[in-house]
Amino acid sequence: MGHAQAVPLFASFVRAGFPSPAEDYIEGSLDLNRHLIRHPAATFIVRVEGESMTGAGIFPGDLLVVDRSVEPRDGHVVIAAVGGELTVKRLRGRPGAWRLVAEHPDFPPIVLDGDADDPSAAVWGVVTSAVRRLAGGG
Template sequence: MTITFLGKPTGGAAKLPCYSFRVPAGFPSPATDHLEGDISLDDLFELRAPHIYLVKIEGDSMQGSGIFSGDLVIVDRSREAEHGDVVIAALNNEPVCKRLHKRNGVVILKSENPSYPARYVLEGDELLIWGVIRFSVRDHAQ
């Protein structure tokens, strides 16, 4: 797996229309009478917050959690990583995206693809949690 750090988002905060109905996976036509208002993706994802950064994921080890190769993930450095969180971390200076398991003093970094084994963090290993993934964005035109 390869992780590309894209850093802090820049640019303006465009407002997009937000409709009040749920969209089925068919072919509905959004009507203006269902327009709830405008929403800013910057506000929704807290993109301007100093503790948020972006990372591009390469590899298929997290596809079981809905994170696929080429996805952009929004990472929060301010959240304390807890058992079950998907994190961006450095294990012995190697950046990884894995699900964190912490139980009874044992730390495991788990892939969400059965083709990849879990990685137990051993006594001599250095583990630095760089942040908790809050959201992912996928380009469906690929």
């Protein structure tokens, strides 16, 4: 993962309404690698392309932190291999009867397990975090 760089973590909350006087208190430092990545050997990051998960707050260009050590469950957002490509969708159902469901009405569900057309289709990992650049460099 490279060199870890801790950044300050302020103890006060940021208001999304009218501003209030800021408190000059730093709670400590936050190492984003340690905060976002629980199992480094089982974790990878992918960049989102497409609009199928905008209803879940996942947008094109977002970086998704994916942990392969987390057991996929109904309701998890997952990365799955389907038709030789990776896709991000919400997992619905149960083992042996999984469906990949988009969070956008223009995209139909995908049956994952038992799909005779694509026996290699499988969940690759569970999305644990999303990172989005709001402003600034590239």
